[in-house]
Amino acid sequence: MRYLATYYDGLTAQARPVAIAVTETGVVISAVHGAVLAHWPAEGVLLVERPRGGEPARLGLEGTTERLIVDDPGVLDALRPVSPRLYQRVRTSWRGLARIMAWACAAAGSMAVILLFVVPALSERLAAATPDTVRERIGVTTLGQLARLVGIDRSGPAGTKRPYCSDAPGRAALKALTARLTADMTEPPVLRLVVLNTKLVNAFALPGNFVVLTKGLIENAADAGEVAGVVAHEMGHVVHDHGIQRMYRSAAVAVVSSLMIGDTAGGFLVAGLGRLMLNSGYSREAEREADRYALERLSAAGLDSRGFEAFFARLQAQEEERRGKGGRALRGLLSTHPPHAERIQTVRRAARSGGKVFSDPSRWPSLRLICRTTGEAWEVLYRP
Numbered sequence: 001m002r003y004l005a006t007y008y009d010g011l012t013a014q015a016r017p018v019a020i021a022v023t024e025t026g027v028v029i030s031a032v033h034g035a036v037l038a039h040w041p042a043e044g045v046l047l048v049e050r051p052r053g054g055e056p057a058r059l060g061l062e063g064t065t066e067r068l069i070v071d072d073p074g075v076l077d078a079l080r081p082v083s084p085r086l087y088q089r090v091r092t093s094w095r096g097l098a099r100i101m102a103w104a105c106a107a108a109g110s111m112a113v114i115l116l117f118v119v120p121a122l123s124e125r126l127a128a129a130t131p132d133t134v135r136e137r138i139g140v141t142t143l144g145q146l147a148r149l150v151g152i153d154r155s156g157p158a159g160t161k162r163p164y165c166s167d168a169p170g171r172a173a174l175k176a177l178t179a180r181l182t183a184d185m186t187e188p189p190v191l192r193l194v195v196l197n198t199k200l201v202n203a204f205a206l207p208g209n210f211v212v213l214t215k216g217l218i219e220n221a222a223d224a225g226e227v228a229g230v231v232a233h234e235m236g237h238v239v240h241d242h243g244i245q246r247m248y249r250s251a252a253v254a255v256v257s258s259l260m261i262g263d264t265a266g267g268f269l270v271a272g273l274g275r276l277m278l279n280s281g282y283s284r285e286a287e288r289e290a291d292r293y294a295l296e297r298l299s300a301a302g303l304d305s306r307g308f309e310a311f312f313a314r315l316q317a318q319e320e321e322r323r324g325k326g327g328r329a330l331r332g333l334l335s336t337h338p339p340h341a342e343r344i345q346t347v348r349r350a351a352r353s354g355g356k357v358f359s360d361p362s363r364w365p366s367l368r369l370i371c372r373t374t375g376e377a378w379e380v381l382y383r384p
Helices: 075-079 094-129 132-149 168-182 215-220 224-239 242-260 273-279 284-300 306-324 340-349 363-368
Strands: 002-008 016-023 026-031 036-041 045-049 057-061 067-070 192-196 203-206 210-214
Touching: 016 067, 016 075, 057 075, 094 242, 132 192, 132 203, 132 210, 132 242, 168 192, 168 224, 168 284, 168 363, 192 215, 203 224, 203 242, 210 215, 210 224, 215 224, 215 363, 224 242, 224 284, 224 306, 224 363, 242 284, 284 306, 284 340, 306 340
Parallel strands: 192 210
Antiparallel strands: 002 016, 002 067, 016 026, 026 036, 045 057, 057 067, 203 210
16 A cells, blocks of 8 residues: 655655555655655664654654655554564664764754855845845835734824824924935935834834834934934935845845755745844844944934934833843844944944934924824835
């Protein structure tokens, strides 16, 4: 009788679908198209783990790391008369263990070289070659996923429960803030600024020049200088292509990992770009680069960087308070970035300017109320 199974040859991590036949001399393993791959002698066939409740049968060949996972546990009834040692404990030979260790070390070394050198270089080149239209499509897709993942604030009155904040005076204030940050630039970037209606305190830079702020971030800020520092930081990610590079780097790591364990279907890629942006951070060097860019922008625009410093200081205080109460670290803005203390010191060492973000004092209250009205579609808030 033939049984469907999955075969591991003990040399690679590849899972191969096969059909097996139990004969008087042992187990014949054949590829789906019929070619014989291996023959296990009856006296060497062992049960690796006793199946429970209809689970597949896991078989091994004594002295090797070869394995068979047979979908039908009834195969044991066919094996019992011909395999006298079927229920003996599996013992892997020293030679087999040495082979496993050698393959593991080689795989780890190859993975390290790929992840440390090949993937970063490849991601930078792919990012540079990606057309703007493709970047924008990726950004739009990622933004839609983020809007579904972050948890929209639906606690307010009617008209404030949709994903994107759209109050007109608030949009005008955010546009004025961004214009102040880029006023001295000869070729300022086109920025697609979006405010998500969520209590989460965070900000994101997405491919396609998207800078995404959250309602929680704006409401958590003490003044416009703090928001300006965050916007300048996310602009740094945009200018340095960190978002698209992170996407390519994560995709490459997922593909390499899938190939290493034989998951050629790419199962690691199904989580989506939005979840990637929400749950994984940039490298610390990328964050430091974005911080340096933010300080340069604030200085060039004549804006006081103490707001940027104050924001970090408050996040640090909130995180320490949360930890002191036995809670987890604050899951908010920059939680995967360099330590807050390091960033505070960096900002303190930067040159000081005394300028304010808004000359009109009504701008800041308007920005705080940008989520007073909301919509189902995001809007481009700043185009120089």
